[in-house]
Amino acid sequence: MKQTTNILLILFGLGLSLFAQKGFAQDPNFHIYLCIGQSNMEGPAPIGPQDTISNKRLKLLSALDCPELGRTMGNWYDAKPPLCRCNTRLSPADYFGRTMIQYLPEKISVGLVHVAVAGSKIEIFDKELYKTYLDTSAASRPWMIRMSDAYGGNPYQRLVDMARIAQQNGVIKGILLHQGESNTGDKAWPAKVKKIYDDLLADLKLAPNSIPLLAGELVNADQGGKCASMNEIIATLPQTLPRAMVIPSFGLEAVPDKLHFSAEGIRKFGKRYAARMLYSMGVDIEAYPAQSIAAETNAPGMPYPRVDAENRAVFKIDAPAASNVQLDLGKKYDMVKNEAGLWTVTTETLQPGFHYYYLLIDGYRFSDPASESFFGIGKMMSGIEIPAPDQAFYAPRDIPHGQVRENYYYSAVMGKYERFFVYTPPSYDGNTSEKFPVLYLQHGMGEDERGWVEQGKLSIIMDNLIADKKAKPMVIVISDGGTGGMFKPAVGEDVNEARKQFGAKFTPMLLDEIIPYTEKNFRVKTDRLSRAMAGLSWGGFQTFQTALPNLDKFAYIGGFSGAGMFNPETELKTVYNGAFANSADFNKKVKVFFLGIGAHEGQRTKTLSDAFTKAGINNTYYVSENTAHEWLTWRRCLYQFTQTLFK
Structure with a gap:
């Protein structure tokens, strides 16, 4: 009788577990994102009332036990801050997730797997070097050791373990990274990130270079960021890791320490991460310029270039590894990155009719993949049609x-x-x-x-x-x-x-x-x-x-x-x-x-x-x-x- 009772209890517990996972079993419409980094990813900002509103389409897989929050490691919960550990605060991952579900179809849900350690170097996520790092460089920071211990002493392995659980329920679509303050000046940082990325994909049995990694800049120089110089190194990450996309931090408010973002800065940063991810999925959340239309010379389905009511042309280019992009339309225009890290420019008023153009990316000439190409000036060129009064x-x-x-x-x-x-x-x-x-x-x-x-x-x-x-x-x-x-x-x-x-x-x-x-x-x-x-x-x-x-x-x-x-x-x-x-x-x-x-x-x-x-x-x-x-x-x-x- 006792044995039968135990079996019934086991089956009852299994039923509860299955019930908890209902709706997520191998669901291709359940998109999983892994979130890693140090304090700005962990969650440094105060949680406001607006941040506590949850949505059934945004889930968090708890990476540790938080009894005070009613969370158990390895289980899914409606996501609301803190997302990282039991006593962390507002993370950009939160507003990343909120923005993703806002713009994705209703049938798609988003799940977050969140492991971050404040003050840590990127080495803490290196599967071979993490222990050496914790035993040496991090040894003088007992608080960092305690944070690592919350993940069983191995944050990387905890991330992998949780990601494997998440893979039973949905599909991993990308990685969010915010880290670098503790590696400021380290020119090997991009290679270190690539190793961690490659190891993760291999351990999760994902094809090489199969998912994007979104890396955010540190507090910007326009806010007096103490580590802003590291942004120059972060900007080179796509040259080492082809699927990397860098999220700009310009204009994001910082707190007085000039290392961390304010709550509003964190919210906006999360939205920028989402805007970049969505754009890579074919969803542009930036409003079109007022009174503009897609140029008739665009490639099928392409919303840019656009032409506004004053016959100015607006271009938007996705070139994550580029350090300099220009538009050559007879006159050269310098393009600048927008909040999602996409290169944009608006020309002066153009003469009506057909114009050849091309892009200059780090000094090399390219046709615009968003435009039809035409043979002219002795080569294949992009072209844009500007409406004429007698067209x-x-x-x-x-x-x-x-x-x-x-x-x-x-x-x-x-x-x-x-x-x-x-x-x-x-x-x-x-x-x-x-x-x-x-x-x-x-x-x-x-x-x-x-x-x-x-x-x-x-x-x-x-x-x-x-x-x-x-x-x-x-x-x-x-x-x-x-x-x-x-x-x-x-x-x-x-x-x-x-x-x-x-x-x-x-x-x-x-x-x-x-x-x-x-x-x-x-x-x-x-x-x-x-x-x-x-x-x-x-x-x-x-x-x-x-x-x-x-x-x-x-x-x-x-x-x-x-x-x-x-x-x-x-x-x-x-x-x-x-x-x-x-x-x-x-x-x-x-x-x-x-x-x-x-x-x-x-x-x-x-x-x-x-x-x-x-x-x-x-x-x-x-x-x-x-x-x-x-x-x-x-x-x-x-x-x-x-x-x-x-x-």
Whole structure:
């Protein structure tokens, strides 16, 4: 009977234990965080009434027995301070947890495992060195020995033991560290932290570098922090430990000893830890800048960069190991860390239209992973679109849309496979007997066939024009002009000869390969009155080089911020095989001769237009207001030019 009673008691106790753990058994939505460090993590600040309100979604696994608090080691309780030992006070882990559950979905709970020892060096958490440290350096601090004894004399092992219990209930998601005051000046500190991190993950059977470690700065220099110099060493931790993220302490109030944070400082610090952790999980708790929108050029789902009502761009970059980050948008902007340790900057008001940019991180150039990349200036670049007052002409609408078709062929001229794009109008597939006029359209230097399709928004512009009956339905061919690199003569090469050869193979490639391919594979008209050519910048130069000597093939010619490199005062009658020698003949052959330019690009195109007019050469001169040598200029030129074609 006695044996039966004992068995029943054991089963009853097991039932109570299981009941206590209800809701946490191997729950992937129970997120566990290990909290370690010295006094600021332990809990130095007074506990206020607002700190004692608990939430069922925030739990604490007691790391020791606290009878006066009704806690037993190894059991879960609703978390409220003290989180560390029985008589500690308010810890940043507390407001870390509160903030996490505030912003995470209701189904997710957070559990804290908290082991910290005031005044200790990081060595107290080294599984091999802790005893030597306690027996030597810490021996003169009996209070530290007592704190360590509360964890069985081995704080690291107590942390591991409790973490293993926690792993039975949930999933370890990260480590919170605040330590360093007692290691001030120790340049080996990052390596020591990494060893402890690696040991923990190995002992808990977690994959190497599988969880983040959030390390907070010490009391900042702006508060007169006694150990603020250590922050320079803490800042290097991500260089040693790739998953480390440093939480800034600037602006956090300190108490008079200048070692510890005030209660309000602790609360804010905990929120900063949480903000950084949440951001790494895809949750940004910082409010978006007022009246701002995500740039249309952002990568899918990315909220930054943003553009505000004044056309200022706001950038936010996650670069935890960086010591210096700049934004290069033509002008360089220094980025600064926000409260969560993310790099941010707001630009001055930007000109409307498309802008290339890149990031400079510790002197190295990077594309922004939050932005789409575009080929421009001879390399892949990030890009940002700033809304323009007239952007409706290149904004998508609920109308019939054409298609951009990708084509590959082997080019004997280039000795390799070439790609070009063909825009077909919305009606192209509707009536298979209809043939269309064709525009051959070229990009500029440092770009390729993708330029007009991506940065230039060609298909949207044409769809809108055709829907509004402002332009004739046409096929547009966009090919690579062989000028993707930036022009740079070789050492010792004559600059004028080098300029002649730059992209020179494009003309025979277009005339002998691309046009025949297009006329064979697409339903296009083949007479000169149904053929146009235009280009931007160097593509305008190539247009002149190709179309003007071949007026038997082209009746419409356009140069957008680009034209011939000749002196109109002395060479007008002889350039391009004498295309301008007889103005009446030229005007008869060329139905539209279009010269477009941005208002901020200078007077050279106006000078050229005036020279043509003086010589009796009919031409259309167009100025894009308030733009320079940029895509908004060229979008507007395309919009104007195509309305004049094939009529």
